Each structure stands twice: as structure tokens, then as C-alpha cells.
Amino acid sequence: MISLERLTKRYPGQAEPAVLELDLVVPEGEIVVLVGPSGCGKTTTMKMINRIIEPTSGTIRLQGEDVTTSPPDELRRRIGYVIQQIGLFPHLTIAENVATVPRLLKWSTDRTRARVDELLDLVGMDPSVYRSRYPRELSGGQRQRVGVARALAADPPVMLMDEPFGAVDPIAREKLQNEFLRLQEDLGKTIVFVTHDIDEAIKMGDRIAVLREQSVIAQFDTPERILSDPADDFVAEFIGAGASLKRLGLARVRDFALAHWPVSSVSDGREAALAALQRSTADSVLLLDDQRRPVRWANRQDLSRSSTPLERVGMSVTAVVEPHATLAGALDAMVSSRVGGVVVVDGRGGYIGTVDMGVIMAAAETMRAAAHERALAVEQSDLRAADVAVDLEQEQERR
């Protein structure tokens, strides 16, 4: 856990402080995203935690211990640090870069070497290929992975990440974000993540602190709540248009009731398929193979063309998602397919149900209602802090 108490930074010669009496708690094992317009002091705030920037006043606690005046170099070896420009050491090999902190901590050569290989594996880079390469031989995305590996080297409980995926192209960024979230599920680090991109904040954050000038917290909440119940106009404006759409990006298909289309097995023959179609109001039937994997969409006309074998009638099934996909992903697949529904399949590809427009609308309505209820509950609660505590508990239960 990291806690900041009345943290302030004044630069000499500047009338206004860059950060003004910030109080913030980053719960153990969570990603807290500091997001705000440029110049709001979010990076200054983050850099005060590892004292790259020395605070003017206030207290920083790391797992309860006051580190505001402890020796900065020792403090920094306990905190992973990833910056946008990455800052790999160009004259050192990838292995030497990753081994930086273990060497500072005087680990044995064997232990260091094993750890380097383990970390390169962890970030998806084959150690035997990349160990002895130099940073300039790597792509931007690969460098970023090495940067993360270097920060994780001595297994620090806390990580600071300053726009870590800001310098790579959008496709690589998306991939790195997903990989990092997957890593974090296992690692459970306590992370402060700085970005100016609200979409990234929503995706990465367990909690988001929306900051206005001087690092004043406009709202500190879960992504869902920030989207559904912005504290004020500043937050609403910062989220921008399309909050409902963004919310769909947070909801998982598995959490909502799926629609069921008429299905029929190819091996049961044409009559069975027609009968299944007859029994429902839908205009097409989903044909499955023997492992219940979706094969074709077929309507009545398709089925009546008896010259075509059943496994080739109608249209192929292109829009398929797994239960952990987001509703936004499902919606996207739906729009790009020609059928008004997306087939949800389990890990082996077997049919579970479908997502259609009705499911999406119902999900949006549920989320809106839930958010509204929570917002009311918060208003009624005298102690906002108590509410956060309850929230934390719920979240732990959910895990």
C-alpha cells in the first residue's frame, strides 16, 4: 500500500505549487491510475513517490513505513520504475539491463542469471534470442517489454509507471496493455500508473484518480463509477463523449444473460433444423457440428435448397467471442458480421449462447441502474471512507 499525505511540491520562483496537499491511498495489489490534462501535476506526483522529485512537504508511506526521508537509492531499489522513453541503457545488453537492480542488491551471478531468463520469458521474449542483444536492435514494443522486465527484476512490491505505453504505435500499445494486465493478475503489484489518456485509464485502472491542476483530485473512484457518475463537469468533460460506449468496454460477456438462438446439429439433418426454426421467432438457425461448434447460419430459404449439403448452406459463422470478451468487443464483432448476433463459445469452441442487440441494451440498462443505486448509496452515506472500505471488501470477495 502507498499512502500520500498532504503531499506538496513547490518549485522555487513559482507562485503556485505544482502539487497541493494531495492525499491519496493506493490499496495493496491495485492499479491506481493518475489521469488528467497535461500540466496537472500527475507526473510530478508520481515522481515524488520514488523521490526523483523531492516533495516540499507532506508524507509518503510505503506499506506503512514513512519513506519521506529515507535514503532515496535504497528506496528506489524497492520500487519498479517504468517511464515512457523507457531509458534502457544503450551500452548494456538486454540481460545486463534487466540485471541492473539484482546487481545493485549484490545477488549472486547464478541467481541473477536465472532471474533474468525468467523475466524475459515472463514478458514474452525468448532469453536465448534476446539475452545478448543491445537495446538498439529491438523494436519499440520489445524495448518496452524489457523496460518492464528491468523494473520487475528484484520483485519490488510497488511499481510506478509513467505513460509506459505512450511511445509505441496503437496496435502494439493495445497488445502491451493486455499483456501487462495479464501479468498483473499473477503479480498483484501495487501500481501507480500515469496517463493523459482516459481510455487507457479506464482499461488499466482498478481505480482512477482524475486530477485537475495542482494535482487536486476531482474524483477518485472505480472506472465504472467515474463513467456512470462523474463527480462534476470537469470529470464529465474529461471523460468526453461516449461514456456509455466506454462502459461497454468494462463489462464482460460472461456477466450478462445471453440470448439463445435456435440451434440444430448438422448431423440431425435438414428436418430437425427446419423444426428448430419453426419453434422460434428467429429467422435463422445456427447449425452446430458434433462437438457443438457453430458452423453455419441458415434461414428457411437456405434450408429449402436441398441440393446444397447442410454443412455448406447459408452463411459461415464469423462473429465468435469467448465469455471473457468485453461487450464492446462483442458489439464490434456484431457490427462487422452480417448477422445480428455474435456467437459466444467456450474455450473448446462449443456453443454457449449469443449476444444480440437486446443483450447489449439490457446490459447497458443494468449497469446504468447499478451505478445509479451506488451513487445514491454514496450520497446517503455520511462517511465516504467507510464506503470505500466496503467497496474494497467486495472487490476482494470478487477476486
Next chain:
Amino acid sequence: MSFLDFLARQGERIVRLGVEHLLLVLAALAIGTAVGVALGIVVARRPRARALVLGTTGLLLTVPSFALFTLLFGLIGRLGTAVVLPGLVLYSLLPIVRNTVTGLLLVDAAVIESAKGVGMGPVRRLLRIELPLAWPVVLTGVRVSGVLLVGIAALGTLVGGPGLGELIFSGLRIIGSPNAANLALAGTLGVVVIAILLDVLFLVVARLTTSKGIR
């Protein structure tokens, strides 16, 4: 006597003077590098001190070498290497200090920040990160100084210094006699050969001591 005959007869002396010359320059360069790099490190991130040191070392370079040697002789009170060596050290400073400063300032700020971020203290940062990265630029400064000193060292003979200057000035003393041109030519060629040798030596050193990652 043809130049080749001259070389054949005086070869041993020329080589001896050449070795003296080279050793003198290398000694001055070693001291100059130690002093210059240290100065560069100290002033690199202090704008006022930096301006002062670069200004002073620049000024030194404009003092005519004969005048500098004479002034130093007045200060030290002895002739020979005792005067020439400090003089050469002073001349070597500007390129070395300037390149050390430039090299250090060229190190990517993000690299320095991440060195701080992983918990390297100032000394470790300097030795493990900043100097190795600035090294090719520093070495270029040393190389430029080296070539500069080979030429200036030839003038050291005027205050009793060792080296190939002896040949050149012997030629000057007997100007008009048949051997004058041979002496001057041998001295000059010797200086050129040493300069080229030194240049090549530093290119090899640079190649061997620079990380593959920044070559």
C-alpha cells in the same frame, strides 16, 4: 647527399628522437586526459563553472606556444621536459574538457532518469552509465589533442625539450647548407608519421573500448 642517404646515415638518431617525441606526447596526453576529464565531469552540469573552464582552456590554446614555454620557464626555472610537459598538458585541455562536457550532456536524459530510478547513486551513475556512454566523444577529444600535441611538441626543442624538433631546428641553424633541408624534412615527416600513428592508435582504442551497443 640525397634524402635517402641522409635517412640511412641518420636513421638511428631519427628513430630515437621519434620515440622520445611519442613518449613525451603520450605522457602529456595521459596527464591531460586525467585532468581534463575530471574538470569536464565537475563542470558539465554547472553552467557558470563550465563557461569559465571552457573559456580559460580556450584562451590557453591561443597563447603562442613559444611564449607559453617561455612563461612556464620563468615559473618553473628549469629547462627541458620540466617545461615542455606542463605546456603540452595545458594545450591538451581544451579538446578533452570540451568533449567530456559535450559527451556527458549528450547522454539521454531518460537514461539518466532510469538509472536514478533503479537506485544508482551519483558516483555509480557516472561510472557505469554516463562515462561509458560519453566515452566515444571523450576519446575523440583525446585524439584531437594528441594530434595537436605532436605538432606543438616539435617546438619544445626551443626550451630544451626532447623529440623531433631537434632535427627541424638543427636544419634551421645551418640553413643554406646542403643538409639543412634534409634535417627539416626528416623532422617534419617524423612528426607526420607520429601524428598518423597516434590517430590510428586511438581509432583502435576507441573500437576496443566502446560498447557494441553504441558503436
